[in-house]
Amino acid sequence: KEQLQQLPEDALLDKVILVTGAGDGIGKAAALSYANAGAHVILLGRTQGKLEQVYDLIEQNTKTRPIIFPYDLNTLNPDIAREMAYAIEQEYGRLDGVLFNASALGSKMAIEQYPEQEWLDVMNTNVNSAFYLTKALLPLLKAADAGRILFTTSSVGRKGRAYWGAYAVSKFATEGLMQTLADELGAISQVRTFAVNPGGTRTAMRASAYPGEDPGDVPPPEDHMPLYRFLMSEAAEPFNGQSIDAYDYLS
Ligand code: NDP
Numbered sequence: 001k002e003q004l005q006q007l008p009e010d011a012l013l014d015k016v017i018l019v020t021g022a023g024d025g026i027g028k029a030a031a032l033s034y035a036n037a038g039a040h041v042i043l044l045g046r047t048q049g050k051l052e053q054v055y056d057l058i059e060q061n062t063k064t065r066p067i068i069f070p071y072d073l074n075t076l077n078p079d080i081a082r083e084m085a086y087a088i089e090q091e092y093g094r095l096d097g098v099l100f101n102a103s104a105l106g107s108k109m110a111i112e113q114y115p116e117q118e119w120l121d122v123m124n125t126n127v128n129s130a131f132y133l134t135k136a137l138l139p140l141l142k143a144a145d146a147g148r149i150l151f152t153t154s155s156v157g158r159k160g161r162a163y164w165g166a167y168a169v170s171k172f173a174t175e176g177l178m179q180t181l182a183d184e185l186g187a188i189s190q191v192r193t194f195a196v197n198p199g200g201t202r203t204a205m206r207a208s209a210y211p212g213e214d215p216g217d218v219p220p221p222e223d224h225m226p227l228y229r230f231l232m233s234e235a236a237e238p239f240n241g242q243s244i245d246a247y248d249y250l251s
Helices: 002-006 025-036 048-061 078-092 116-143 165-186 204-209 221-232
Strands: 016-020 040-045 067-070 097-099 148-152 192-197 243-245
Touching (some): 002 221, 016 025, 016 116, 025 048, 025 097, 097 116, 097 221
Parallel strands (some): 016 097, 192 243
């Protein structure tokens, strides 16, 4: 916690960071927070109007150069992922970090009833797209001085819970992808790989998963940002492969 507080305000100066699901919720807060710390952010999401609002806020408040990638992760394929990597290289010449944050919640339903197509959609959005993008972006991340890959997990991705269906299974897979990458990359590169479990956080997804909850009872995304900034920074170099509970580091 002390290390998070000591992180300089411009800890991410001139870094290039891709944030998925950057139009709303935790991804929006992270994109704004990274830009405020000096990073050029690539805003990926499926609703262009939301991404444009985040873009405008960054333009008004920072000297950084954001760009927008309006893509639906459910239909992302390896060719599109490679085109994105090419576009990033053309625009910035490098990539320092990726925050895999976008997720689909899917239905809360028993596995016995879970619709097959929805299962595939959730797995595409939450897991397969992260694999395609990681594969396409790894050459750029490995070439960076301090490449960072942050995945977003959940408590239902560590211990199975009834009726959380494909979402829970996708978060188990996310933990597995993170650990495998961390083990592969930690020894041979400067890339560091983490997963963050935000815990209950005041967003549209949370309201949809817990409709009876008073949103005021859970912290807003901004309270997690010191941790999200730290893990993207060079200060995270000594760490690798951890799955971290953001509640332990709330500001
Ligand atoms: P939100 O639903 O508030 O925001 C998710 C963002 O991801 C939205 O901007 C959404 O776009 C985007 N997104 C969703 N599906 C796609 C897709 N197919 N293609 C591109 N973009 C997409 O979620 P949160 O901010 O709450 O969640 C962020 C992460 O944190 C998720 O990985 C979630 O699993 C995790 N998490 C959240 C918790 C919480 O309490 N909030 C608790 C534990 C984990 P659009 O706005 O256009 O729909």
